[in-house]
Amino acid sequence: MGQRDRVRCPTLVLVGEQDDPFLGVSRVAVEVREADAIRRTLSVASVAIDGLDLKVRRDGNGVIDVVELFTQKAPAAGALRRSAAFWPST
Numbered sequence: 001m002g003q004r005d006r007v008r009c010p011t012l013v014l015v016g017e018q019d020d021p022f023l024g025v026s027r028v029a030v031e032v033r034e035a036d037a038i039r040r041t042l043s044v045a046s047v048a049i050d051g052l053d054l055k056v057r058r059d060g061n062g063v064i065d066v067v068e069l070f071t072q073k074a075p076a077a078g079a080l081r082r083s084a085a086f087w088p089s090t
Contacts, residue, residue, distance in 0.1 A: 026051025
């Protein structure tokens with residue numbers, strides 16, 4: 001990608017764990033300042049969103065579903081051991 005490329009998505013729908021759409025956007029436009037595949041970096045110049053439709057629910061325990069989606073979960077003990085074995089310590 002060259003300098004200041006644009007990525008456009010005419011319709012975007014994100015679905016939660018119960019196959020229930022919780023976020024809909026009629027148009028998303030992202031202006032990319034710089035992308036480097038080797039370094040795995042992306043610099044965004046701007047983001048424009050039109051037609052946002054967000055559905056948020058609170059369960060019986062008071063947990064908000066959208067917040068729960070973005071809350072970091074502790075990895076399973078086996079997964080932690082596998083990743084530690086893969087990445088040598090420095």
